[in-house]
Amino acid sequence: MSRTPQAQTRTQTRKVRAAEPPLDVAAWRPAPFLPRSDARDPALIFVIAVLCFLACLTTLFVIAGDRAAGGWAAQLTGEATVIVRASGGETPDAAAARAAEALAGVPGVAEARALEREKAYELVRPWLGDVSDLDDLPVPRLVAVTLDRETPATGEQLTGALKAQGLDAVVDDHSVWLDDIRRAAGVVRWTGAGIFLLIAVAAGAVVAFATRAGLAARRDVVEVLHLAGAEDGYIARLFQLRFAGVAAVAGAVGAAGAALLGALLRLVGGGEGITPALPIAWIDLLAVLPCPLLAAGVAAVAARLTATRLIRDL
Incomplete structure (x- = not known):
């Protein structure tokens, strides 16, 4: 007796299911809503x-x-520059030396020294151009002042000390640059x-x-x-x-x-x-x-x- 087509289909389905491994319910996990990796x-x-x-x-x-x-800022706070102009027949170098001596005794000043004439010339050369002889020009001298880090002297104190010695000088305490x-x-x-x-x-x-x-x-x-x-x-x-x-x-x-x-x-x-x-x-x-x-x-x-x-x- 031959089987109907429906019976043959059911038999084949049972064979396929029998060949599949059983589902491990304990190991099964649903797919995450947001996958761990994405193509983007x-x-x-x-x-x-x-x-x-x-x-x-x-x-x-x-x-x-x-x-x-x-x-x-730390460098400028600890330094000051004094521009000294000679007057009364005094030479520029002598005026600068006297200004350095006067400033060295001011409280709050660690060191004061007059700069060499060549350094003063180098500072004014960019403004005057390449001048071969600057000896005849009234180039002022500079005094470099190193201030005490703890209690630095103020610009007013330095100016007062210079005026007390009758010096024609301008103190630049670098406040503008600061x-x-x-x-x-x-x-x-x-x-x-x-x-x-x-x-x-x-x-x-x-x-x-x-x-x-x-x-x-x-x-x-x-x-x-x-x-x-x-x-x-x-x-x-x-x-x-x-x-x-x-x-x-x-x-x-x-x-x-x-x-x-x-x-x-x-x-x-x-x-x-x-x-x-x-x-x-x-x-x-x-x-x-x-x-x-x-x-x-x-x-x-x-x-x-x-x-x-x-x-x-x-």
């Missing part, structure tokens, strides 16, 4: 790593510039802070765009989770953790690149870093260490806010 992750990591690299590099330059400004240096250092600090803030906003915008794309690709799954009773905060937290981890990896890559470049500049520049204007120290490279945490924090906030707003609109 390399591009996202690259963009965030570049932004973190620029942020760390800006931080290193701001630190180096602030150190340079502090060094210049104000300019401090103002420039403030501009550098605020500019660096502004650039750092712009980079953080750009990184947040990139993460927000990636979060929006991830939600759009999983819109149906989000709706199913809603039907299953999942709260908006739970779904948003999945995106928050996902992109925080990606940003932390990218931040580590960008920080490592900036530290490597900083170390290279330190080696090339020697003891003064790149130049005396940007003296990078080895300890400055530690400033890039918080970058992965900051990148993860910015990404977490951006992903959380974006996901929460979009999930509510689904």
